[in-house]
Amino acid sequence: MTVNNLSVGYHTRKGFIKSVQGVSFALDQGKSLGLVGESGCGKTTIGMAIMGLLPDNASVTNGKILFEDQDLLKMSKREIRQVRWSKIAMIFQAAMNALNPVHRVSDQISEAILAHDTDISEEEATKQVQSLFQLVGIPMDRLKDYPHHYSGGMKQRAIIAMALACHPSLIIADEPTTALDVIVQDQILNAIKDFQDKLKISVIFISHDIAVVADVCDNIGIMFSGQLVEYGRVEEVFNLPMHPYTKSLVASYLTLDKDNVQLSPYFGETPNLIKPTAGCSFCQRCSVADATCRLMAPEWIEISPTHKVLCFQCK
Amino acid sequence: MKDPNKVILQLEHISKTFRTRASLFKGDQKEIIALKQVSLNIFKGEIFGLVGESGSGKTTTGRLIVKLEEPDHGKLLLDGNDITRIKGKVLKNFRRKVQMIFQDPYQSLNPYLSVFDCVSEPLVVHKVGNSETREDMVRQSLISVGLDPPENFLYRYPHQMSGGQRQRIAIARAMVLKPEFVVADEPTSMLDASLAIHIFNILSEFRKKLNITFLFITHSLAAARYLCDRIAVIYKGELVEMGPAENIIRNPSHPYTRALIDAHPRFRY
Numbered sequence: 031m032t033v034n035n036l037s038v039g040y041h042t043r044k045g046f047i048k049s050v051q052g053v054s055f056a057l058d059q060g061k062s063l064g065l066v067g068e069s070g071c072g073k074t075t076i077g078m079a080i081m082g083l084l085p086d087n088a089s090v091t092n093g094k095i096l097f098e099d100q101d102l103l104k105m106s107k108r109e110i111r112q113v114r115w116s117k118i119a120m121i122f123q124a125a126m127n128a129l130n131p132v133h134r135v136s137d138q139i140s141e142a143i144l145a146h147d148t149d150i151s152e153e154e155a156t157k158q159v160q161s162l163f164q165l166v167g168i169p170m171d172r173l174k175d176y177p178h179h180y181s182g183g184m185k186q187r188a189i190i191a192m193a194l195a196c197h198p199s200l201i202i203a204d205e206p207t208t209a210l211d212v213i214v215q216d217q218i219l220n221a222i223k224d225f226q227d228k229l230k231i232s233v234i235f236i237s238h239d240i241a242v243v244a245d246v247c248d249n250i251g252i253m254f255s256g257q258l259v260e261y262g263r264v265e266e267v268f269n270l271p272m273h274p275y276t277k278s279l280v281a282s283y284l285t286l287d288k289d290n291v292q293l294s295p296y297f298g299e300t301p302n303l304i305k306p307t308a309g310c311s312f313c314q315r316c317s318v319a320d321a322t323c324r325l326m327a328p329e330w331i332e333i334s335p336t337h338k339v340l341c342f343q344c345k
Numbered sequence: 346m347k348d349p350n351k352v353i354l355q356l357e358h359i360s361k362t363f364r365t366r367a368s369l370f371k372g373d374q375k376e377i378i379a380l381k382q383v384s385l386n387i388f389k390g391e392i393f394g395l396v397g398e399s400g401s402g403k404t405t406t407g408r409l410i411v412k413l414e415e416p417d418h419g420k421l422l423l424d425g426n427d428i429t430r431i432k433g434k435v436l437k438n439f440r441r442k443v444q445m446i447f448q449d450p451y452q453s454l455n456p457y458l459s460v461f462d463c464v465s466e467p468l469v470v471h472k473v474g475n476s477e478t479r480e481d482m483v484r485q486s487l488i489s490v491g492l493d494p495p496e497n498f499l500y501r502y503p504h505q506m507s508g509g510q511r512q513r514i515a516i517a518r519a520m521v522l523k524p525e526f527v528v529a530d531e532p533t534s535m536l537d538a539s540l541a542i543h544i545f546n547i548l549s550e551f552r553k554k555l556n557i558t559f560l561f562i563t564h565s566l567a568a569a570r571y572l573c574d575r576i577a578v579i580y581k582g583e584l585v586e587m588g589p590a591e592n593i594i595r596n597p598s599h600p601y602t603r604a605l606i607d608a609h610p611r612f613r614y
Contacts, residue, residue, distance in 0.1 A: 068537040152501060181404035182399060210396040211564040216608035237539045241610035268614030282539045286594055286609050293542050293571075 032056045033250040036093035038075050047303040050076045051256040062233040064243030068251030073236045077202045081120050116146045119193035123205040128189055129177040136173040139192050146196045161189040166221050183214035204236045219246055224339060240279055244268055252276045255301045255311040262337030272339040274316045318343045351389040353558050359383045359419035361405055379405040381582045392552055392559040394569030397579035403562045407528040411445045438551045441471050444519040450511035454503040461499045463520045486517040491548050509540040523555055530562045545572045559583040566605050570594050
């Protein structure tokens with residue numbers, strides 16, 4: 031799957047918000063990519079664009095999303111429905127709200143299977159649900175429960191099972207552990223790593239927690255105000271963070287094993303996305319920005335063949 | 346700063362049980378034990394962290410302290426005075442001294458109130474100052490949480506602000522009365538990492554300047570370690586471990602604390 035120069039915006043009463051600006055990345059089969067950035071930086075919009083689930087007031091102004099040599103953006107609604115869920119599935123943020131409260135969990139998942147595979151019998155679908163539950167670690171005796179019987183972590187597992195139901199080749203996981211506490215988060219991340227290993231599924235992992243991404247992903251894209259600002263292999267990016275924003279993310283991560291020091295993260299309001307500045311969007315928060323940064327849009331600089339950064343100061 | 350000689354808040358053997366309503370079809374009532382015999386002392390000027398997973402009873406503890414709930418058993422003391430069953434004027438006076446910052450700034454702010462109305466409301470309720478001095482106090486409070494210049498924010502409404510700005514409004518509202526004790530219930534769980542640290546630094550600043558005591562409720566040991574002097578770990582309604590923050594992280598003695606530390610994502614870089 032390749033995303034080429036993708037730009038997405040939202041029409042609002044105040045103007046056109048350029049939510050994603052010229053984002054490109056590639057993801058090989060079986061690999062995982064993490065998209066990291068603060069809220070409002072456009073990471074969820076990218077996920078929604080890939081799924082073809084952008085709201086009505088959004089429009090894709092530029093770019094291509096190539097998936098198995100087809101441009102998802104050129105597909106009709108009907109064609110994209112064939113791809114969605116059967117080939118590309120999504121694990122949504124806030125799993126507690128993603129399940130229908132009036133249906134049994136197992137029924138909801140087998141419904142998804144039956145909707146996409148008409149040849150399958152109901153019994154077989156139920157069997158598949160059982161093996162999915164085994165894979166994500168929900169006890170069999172909870173199959174017939176309703177969502178409100180489940181804890182937050184179990185609901186999140188059920189959502190993962192649902193995403194896996196139609197054997198997709200790509201899963202987009204949008205903040206799958208944000209609402210959960212650390213112990214459950216750890217279990218869910220292990221479940222994701224596990225199915226990725228076993229089923230060779232590609233994963234796009236959207237999160238604002240760099241440690242979570244560092245734990246799960248091969249590649250990472252750091253996003254700031256709708257742009258990718260640094261991209262590369264996880265080890266390279268975190269061992270040698272180049273962009274001032276990446277540096278601030280790494281510096282403001284609270285660990286348990288290092289010494290406890292007073293931190294002073296770069297801080298500022300999110301840039302205006304209706305009228306972006308001419309220069310680098312990170313300028314206002316940046317401690318090393320100079321006149322060039324304020325006037326000209328930065329260009330990509332290659333640190334290594336698998337690590338690049340969008341910043342003037344990194345030459 | 347922390348004064349080890351002066352206990353500001355005492356919890357003595359606090360227990361709390363919630364009962365579910367009997368269902369129409371199955372007549373049985375379920376009991377959920379939220380807190381079992383919880384005792385702790387918080388010192389004047391300290392930031393005390395209460396860490397536990399969801400459902401462990403940490404929010405219930407916070408709600409008991411600000412008197413949004415009443416305990417079934419046990420005693421609560423503030424400055425040595427029993428506040429377990431206070432009512433009326435005494436309770437109103439208590440509310441002036443003890444404030445709470447809630448978890449979700451998208452739900453805790455009234456969408457119909459402008460920033461000025463929202464932050465000045467506690468002043469009006471407690472009849473502090475007059476219309477002129479109140480505006481000044483609101484401005485000061487906004488500046489102290491980093492919303493500077495305050496003119497840019499005074500007449501905005503919650504929907505016109507980001508999550509981080511809203512949470513700072515909620516903090517400004519809690520701080521405008523210069524309380525003695527503040528319960529902060531997961532104030533950053535809805536915010537990004539760098540914003541969270543910004544909020545922690547703001548809270549620390551309040552402690553330094555006004556000597557406010559905080560109970561900081563969180564599920565993140567790392568956040569508690571960053572901000573707090575002492576930490577208590579709560580599990581299924583019982584305190585399992587309590588001590589200086591650094592000690593708890595370095596030498597956890599309870600298996601649950603160890604599990605929490607192990608589950609914390611390692612960032613090796």
